Amino acid sequence: MPTMIVIGYRDDLDQVLRRRGLDPCYIVQAPFGVPKGRRFKRVADMENIQEVWRAVLSAQVGEVAGVLTVHEMGVFSATYLRQQLDLPGNVDSRAALNFRDKFLQKSKLPSHVKRARCRYVSKDTSFLELSRELGDVFVIKPAIGAGSLRTSIVRSPEEHARALEQFPGQSDVEIVAESFVDAPEVYMDGIWRNGRLQWSSMSSNHISPLSAVQGGILSAHILDRRLHPDLFRQAEQLAGDALGGLGAPDCVFHMEAFAREAGLTFGECAIRLPGALSPQVNQLTFGVDLFDVEISLALGEEPAQVPDGRVPDRFYGYILLRRSGDDTLTQQDFERNFTVDEIAYPLSPDGPIGPYGRYGQAIVSDPDELKLQKTIDEIVRFNEVGT
Numbered sequence: 001m002p003t004m005i006v007i008g009y010r011d012d013l014d015q016v017l018r019r020r021g022l023d024p025c026y027i028v029q030a031p032f033g034v035p036k037g038r039r040f041k042r043v044a045d046m047e048n049i050q051e052v053w054r055a056v057l058s059a060q061v062g063e064v065a066g067v068l069t070v071h072e073m074g075v076f077s078a079t080y081l082r083q084q085l086d087l088p089g090n091v092d093s094r095a096a097l098n099f100r101d102k103f104l105q106k107s108k109l110p111s112h113v114k115r116a117r118c119r120y121v122s123k124d125t126s127f128l129e130l131s132r133e134l135g136d137v138f139v140i141k142p143a144i145g146a147g148s149l150r151t152s153i154v155r156s157p158e159e160h161a162r163a164l165e166q167f168p169g170q171s172d173v174e175i176v177a178e179s180f181v182d183a184p185e186v187y188m189d190g191i192w193r194n195g196r197l198q199w200s201s202m203s204s205n206h207i208s209p210l211s212a213v214q215g216g217i218l219s220a221h222i223l224d225r226r227l228h229p230d231l232f233r234q235a236e237q238l239a240g241d242a243l244g245g246l247g248a249p250d251c252v253f254h255m256e257a258f259a260r261e262a263g264l265t266f267g268e269c270a271i272r273l274p275g276a277l278s279p280q281v282n283q284l285t286f287g288v289d290l291f292d293v294e295i296s297l298a299l300g301e302e303p304a305q306v307p308d309g310r311v312p313d314r315f316y317g318y319i320l321l322r323r324s325g326d327d328t329l330t331q332q333d334f335e336r337n338f339t340v341d342e343i344a345y346p347l348s349p350d351g352p353i354g355p356y357g358r359y360g361q362a363i364v365s366d367p368d369e370l371k372l373q374k375t376i377d378e379i380v381r382f383n384e385v386g387t
Contacts, residue, residue, distance in 0.1 A: 002065035004298065005056060005081060007046055007074030009034045012279065016291040025061045027052055027074075047144070052077045053084065066298035072146035072270055075100055088300025090249035090271070098246040099271045100144045103176050106266075110245040113238065115266040116178040123170060127160040130177050137180040140164065143173055147275070147355055148209040153180060181265050183258035185209075186223070188235050189274045189282055191293055191306065192243050193250050199306040201282050202228070202235055203317075206376060212320070212356040217380045218276065221317025222285045224369040234264045242269050252294045254278070277318035277361060284316040284341070284365065314365040317376050321345055321360035321383050323353070329386055331360070338379055340364050 001023040006013070009026050014035075017024045026040035034040045041055035052074075066087055069078040079096040082089050090096060098105055106118040117134055120143065130138055140163035141151040152163035154177075167175050185208050190200030202223040212218035225232050239255055246269070254274040256267035272294075273279060279290045286307055296303040321334075331345035345360035353359055362379060366372035 002063050003061045004065055004295070005061065005067045007052070007067075007069035007078055008071035009038075009040070010070045011035075013070055013273070013291050013294075014038070016289070016295060020292070020295055022065065022295070025056075025059055027055050027077075029073075046071065046073050046077060049077050049080045053081065056081060066295075066300070068294055068298040070273055072100070072272060073144075075270070075272055087298075089298050090251065092247070092249060095247045095249060096271070099248070099269060101173075102141065102143055102145075102178070102268060103173075105246065105268060106178075108246055109266065110241050113241050113245070113266050114263065116181050118176055118178045120173055121175050121177045122172050123164055123167070125177070127154070127157040130154075130160070134177055134179040137182075139178045139180055141176060141178070142167075143176045148213045151210050151213070153210070181258045181260070181267075183260045183265065185256060185267065186231070186235070186259050186264075187220075187254060187256045187267075187274075188239055189254055189278055189290065190239065190252070191288075191290075191303065192239075192248050192253055192271075193303075195244060197236060197240055197243070199288060200236065200239065201286060201288075202232060203278065203281075204373075206373075206380065209356065215357065217319060217322055217383055218356040218358075219317065219319040219376050219380055220276070220278070220281075221369065221372050221376055222281055222312075222315045224311070224315060226311065227369060231259065231264075238264050238266060239269075242266060250297055252290050252297070276320060276356070277363060280363060281316040281318055284363070285312045285314065314367050315369045315372050316341070316363060316365045317372055319362045319364075319376055319379050319383070320354075320356050320358040321362060322357045323349070323351075323359040324383065324386055326386070329383070333386075334362065334379070334382070337382060338362075338364070338375065340379075 004022040004024050006024045007027045009028050026034050029046045030042040041059050043051045043055050067078045067081045076096045083091045103118050106115045137155050150166045154160045185205045188200050188202050191198040203220045206219045207216045251271040253271050255269040258265040283289050293303040327349040340362050342363040364375050
């Protein structure tokens, strides 16, 4: 059985790999492991290419069919492994960096694409210098971060100092500062093939990922093109400009943008599988299996035919449920109060806490996008207050 080297681990992807007759070997970042019976190697830093390459060599994986990553942090390492092992998929290191480093990405976009102003900063860059250049409110974040970790909105010298304390090193390319864009976030998941947009969907976050990192409940739902024709048109144009301008390889991508009255402002774009439950809600809504597409691209195969753009019967959304404050909520409480398509909420109060504070998860659907949005908001409120 041929081996697929996978940087990071997801249960749902693992199931598709095995269905495709592939034997995955996982490279995961310590202290995380994988379920019993799966091959894996731990590394301290999945962005340390030398360490990842040594882990692969020590694993003695035999016949390797491809490499893919489920994490933003593994994009560049996956590119390097394909180079060394002469495997299909993206082997362009410069293009990979365009989709990892936030300064490089924003500086290399076509000039007409609206985006936040962005620059590298060091521990020596003052609040006054940044506020003069970027505005009274700006954002400090890792240049190659993911998931809004170590991201801070800065409004004062004190907040600036606290934001920089999260970065103990002295690198001149570790941190970026960006002008703050105060607008709702939407995102596009899609497939880029042969230099064009082959398929895409649009979703709306109910709160920003940064708010979720700071204690909010992350949720999102698929948007109905019939209700947002201008938004879809703008997003498809933006995706084409950004992915084409940055030299994107054939890929599954995830692009974030800010919906302002004057039009969309580019947020950032990644060339990897979308996170959270986005692959599941896309498959449920449109029948597009992004896991399967990602595997096909990693094998150098033509992905399965995508749908023809017909309006789906139902629209799906998800909620990453948090542990209730008094540990009284149960899965049965959610099921009694709401109609859900899928839900998992641990019985034990000692269950593991995942990214964005995820303790459980729910998927809901409705033929009407607006009703779906209302239901998600009600479930979020129930999770927060229990009534």
